[in-house]
Amino acid sequence: MDEETLARSIHASVLGGESGAARRLAESALEAGVPPLRIMDHFLHGIREVGRLWEEGEYFLPELVSGAESVLAALGVLRPALGGRKSSPCGHVAVIGTVAGDIHDIGKSLVGTLLMARGFEVEDLGCDVPPEAFLSAVKERDASVVGISALLTTTMVRQREVVRLLEAAGLRSQVKVLVGGAPVTESWVREIGADGTAKDAVGAADLAGRLLGLA
Ligand code: B1M
Secondary structure, eight states: OOHHHHHHHHHHHHHTTOHHHHHHHHHHHHHTTOOHHHHHHHHHHHHHHHHHHHHTTSSOHHHHHHHHHHHHHHHHHHTTTTTTTOSSOOSOEEEEEEBTTOOOOHHHHHHHHHHHHTTOEEEEOOSSBOHHHHHHHHHHHTOSEEEEEOOSTTTTHHHHHHHHHHHHTTOGGGSEEEEESTTOOHHHHHHHTOSBOOSSHHHHHHHHHHHTTOO
16 A cells, blocks of 8 residues: 555544554554654544544534544554653653543643653553642652643643642652643743643653753
């Protein structure tokens, strides 16, 4: 299968919410030697198209859910190839999660995978995570990085709550705070006193490494 056909098939699997097909396409693309990040990009293109169709009223919530499930199924296949089980740890723990009230999973999971590929041990708290759970995990895991995702303009305020809790607990200086998700901007980072943001998962993992002075 050439890459144009592959891309078209991947889009169709996401638009049709076909997790089995998505998984099989990810497997055969890997076998054909397509770089895993490029395969993932085709899936992300598909889910953005689902979002556009939803915005235009052509798709409804079930299509949004099944489209996301097919991308997550593909991510499960691609994770080892993306380096998500890297055996050369950098010695740092990163705690990640999506804020309370927000169940968008894909971007946060991708950030987690790329942090693992960068050598971090990753504690993924999942979605809909209350601010106090970020704080407890940072304490318990002695984390060097906390990565807080938010996809909704209504939930990004929760990122500020996590920063405030870390400050109140006297932990702010020992942990780098990364925030991200589509609505997050550099001015938001400054406003809430976080350490940085990145537009994508590769950028987030690089930034985490740079903030800790890792090679
Ligand atoms: Co929803 N949703 N959704 N959704 N959804 C968006 C985000 C939206 C933009 C769609 C739209 O209107 N076009 C819109 C938000 C509008 C806004 O607030 N400005 C929206 C809405 C409104 C909603 C609901 C309110 C809809 C409703 O019920 N009426 C509802 C809210 C539910 C809730 O959370 N409480 C809702 C529900 C859902 C589903 C559950 C159905 C599903 C998610 C399922 C799942 O994840 N398991 C879903 C989906 C799939 C989307 C879209 C289509 C795709 C999101 C996605 O996965 N993108 C999305 C539209 C879109 O994105 N175009 C949309 C791919 C992913 C790789 O990108 O998450 O941006 P992203 O992550 C990127 C970067 O942002 C960055 O790196 C990632 C990888 O490159 N990044 C970080 C992310 N986290 C980072 C952290 C970092 C650094 C970088 O450091 C820590």
